[in-house]
Amino acid sequence: MTRPPLLLSLLLPVLAQAATPAEQYTAFCASCHLPGIHGAPRVGDTAEWARRLRGGFSLVYRNAIEGVPNTAMLPLGGASLSAAEVRAVTEYMIAASALPAAALKEAARYDRLGISDRDFIRQDANYDGRLSRAELAQDPVLGRNLGRFDIDRDGALSEKEYLQAEAVLARERAAVRVDDAAIRTAVRKALAGIREIDPQYANVEVRNGVVVLKGIVSHAVVALRAGDAVKRIPGIRRIDNRLVSGDQIGWD
């Protein structure tokens, strides 16, 4: 017998009994999601999954497939599964968390708004699909410019208006000539304003206007806050936010 048929005959029975989502969950995801370690939402924690689903099912599926930046949640959960399989496993995790019907309805409602930008959803505190002046309170530069980008004059930014504003403000920020040392000083000053960041563990590098943030912060949310704090600083051409949560390396 030649080798390929032998290999195939060995493999076929294995391939035939494809693992169920529950089995794949146990094999690839439970290490973090069963105990809820490294910052992972614990399967069965109804309130936590309901909170995460406020921004729609599609964002949660996408986060499972693409990974969540600055966290231990790698693309596909780091597993050797296809995107479709990871989606099915995620459906299993949600089902196992026994969400009330109202929470599932809320998630489906947000999906119907057709919004996909992570940063927009994160700032849409009341999940109405628009960013109001109050929701933009943490971003005074965008707040001041609201009138410029609120094309339909409804007093808030739609996702389209928001993305347009981000693109224009980033272009304007990059067009200002500031030397790297001065950018670095401004970035360090902005980070110093964030209580949860220990400057000892947050490193700032600037080269030709490209800012690289490296280091360890207490939680993924703090990494995002750091990105928010520096993203309007004039002279910055690009921000590469590589801050990771300490959760990720098992300090919990």
Ligand code: HEC
């Ligand atoms: C090494 C630990 C680890 C493993 C293994 C892991 N995850 Fe995660 N997962 C995380 C962390 C940490 C988060 C929270 C990220 C954050 O801060 O939003 C997360 C979040 C999620 C979320 C919620 C996303 C959202 O939008 O809130 C889903 C869904 C998810 N993981 C699915 C999976 C699936 C499916 C697998 C297995 C194929 C898996 N994870 C394996 C660490 C892990």
